[in-house]
Amino acid sequence: xxxxxxPAALDGETLDAVLYDRLNPWGAGDxxxxxxxxxxxxxxxxxxxxxxxxxxxRAEGHTGHLAGLDPDTAMLDQARESDAAEWRLATAAQTPWxxxxxxxxxxxxxxxxxxxxxxxxxxxxxxRRALASGGRFAFDTxxxxxxxxxxxxxxxxxxxIDPAGARLRVHHEASEPDEDGVVTVATVFxxxxxxxxxxxxxxxxxxxxxxxDRLLAESGFTVAERxxxxxxxxxxxxxxxxxxxxxxxxxxxx
Ligand SMILES: C[S@@+](CC[C@H](N)C(=O)[O-])C[C@H]1O[C@@H](n2cnc3c(N)ncnc32)[C@H](O)[C@@H]1O
Numbered sequence: 666x667x668x669x670x671x672p673a674a675l676d677g678e679t680l681d682a683v684l685y686d687r688l689n690p691w692g693a694g695d696x697x698x699x700x701x702x703x704x705x706x707x708x709x710x711x712x713x714x715x716x717x718x719x720x721x722x723r724a725e726g727h728t729g730h731l732a733g734l735d736p737d738t739a740m741l742d743q744a745r746e747s748d749a750a751e752w753r754l755a756t757a758a759q760t761p762w763x764x765x766x767x768x769x770x771x772x773x774x775x776x777x778x779x780x781x782x783x784x785x786x787x788x789x790x791x792x793r794r795a796l797a798s799g800g801r802f803a804f805d806t807x808x809x810x811x812x813x814x815x816x817x818x819x820x821x822x823x824x825x826i827d828p829a830g831a832r833l834r835v836h837h838e839a840s841e842p843d844e845d846g847v848v849t850v851a852t853v854f855x856x857x858x859x860x861x862x863x864x865x866x867x868x869x870x871x872x873x874x875x876x877x878d879r880l881l882a883e884s885g886f887t888v889a890e891r892x893x894x895x896x897x898x899x900x901x902x903x904x905x906x907x908x909x910x911x912x913x914x915x916x917x918x919x
Pocket of ligand 1: 680689711712713714715717733735736737754756757758771772773774775779915
């Protein structure tokens with residue numbers, strides 16, 4: 666990134682955003698979405714974060730309309746360092762387009778940032794509205810059956826090198842899910858710049874596949890494809906780590 670890195674001026678949330686690309690390097694999930702993006706003419710990336718997916722698509726020769734939206738200023742500011750796409754500061758529910766895109770994606774578990782049924786519904790309806798007739802929506806969300814949050818604790822630390830070249834220690838502290846499946850997650854950074862750890866607080870919702878399908882149906886989506894891995898293996902409710910879904914926006918009569 667080109668902007669100045671001043672660790673003393675950062676709070677935990679901003680540090681988490683600044684380190685996002687280092688903490689989440691390109692992986693199989695990104696490659697899965699990139700294939701979909703490259704095959705579509707007009708693409709909306711909902712919860713685009715730092716814009717990695719659309720920047721890569723443009724770099725690989727995508728010539729169509731690319732738009733990314735995200736409500737987090739610290740994330741979107743990094744996306745805006747590139748003119749690969751049109752970038753908007755907005756939540757999924759505030760998606761402003763109508764019939765504009767052939768594909769919408771919500772990658773990197775961004776769907777889990779939608780913390781209650783009403784927000785999911787409003788977000789899905791707005792995404793559906795943004796799609797042209799026959800358009801598709803692809804997204805992933807962690808399968809609650811695998812209880813991944815139980816690994817997010819101080820016994821599983823890892824390291825990241827920050828933009829100043831310093832080695833930071835990172836660990837997570839997660840709650841058990843509440844009655845809505847919401848897990849609170851603290852990300853704790855320890856490093857030489859600060860006299861005490863910096864903490865980013867967040868929350869992620871874990872949605873069962875049956876609840877997911879109900880929410881999709883209520884929003885007018887039909888499930889076209891479902892996978893349990895980025896290699897497109899079938900989804901198994903008991904042990905697939907991710908619920909990867911490609912939905913159709915049914916053809917609507919004009
Ligand atoms: C884990 S990041 C994933 C970013 C990107 N999609 C990727 O794969 O690298 C989740 C993103 O969802 C965004 N987000 C949070 N609430 C959202 C909402 N209501 N609508 C859309 N995006 C949201 C966050 O700001 C964050 O950038």
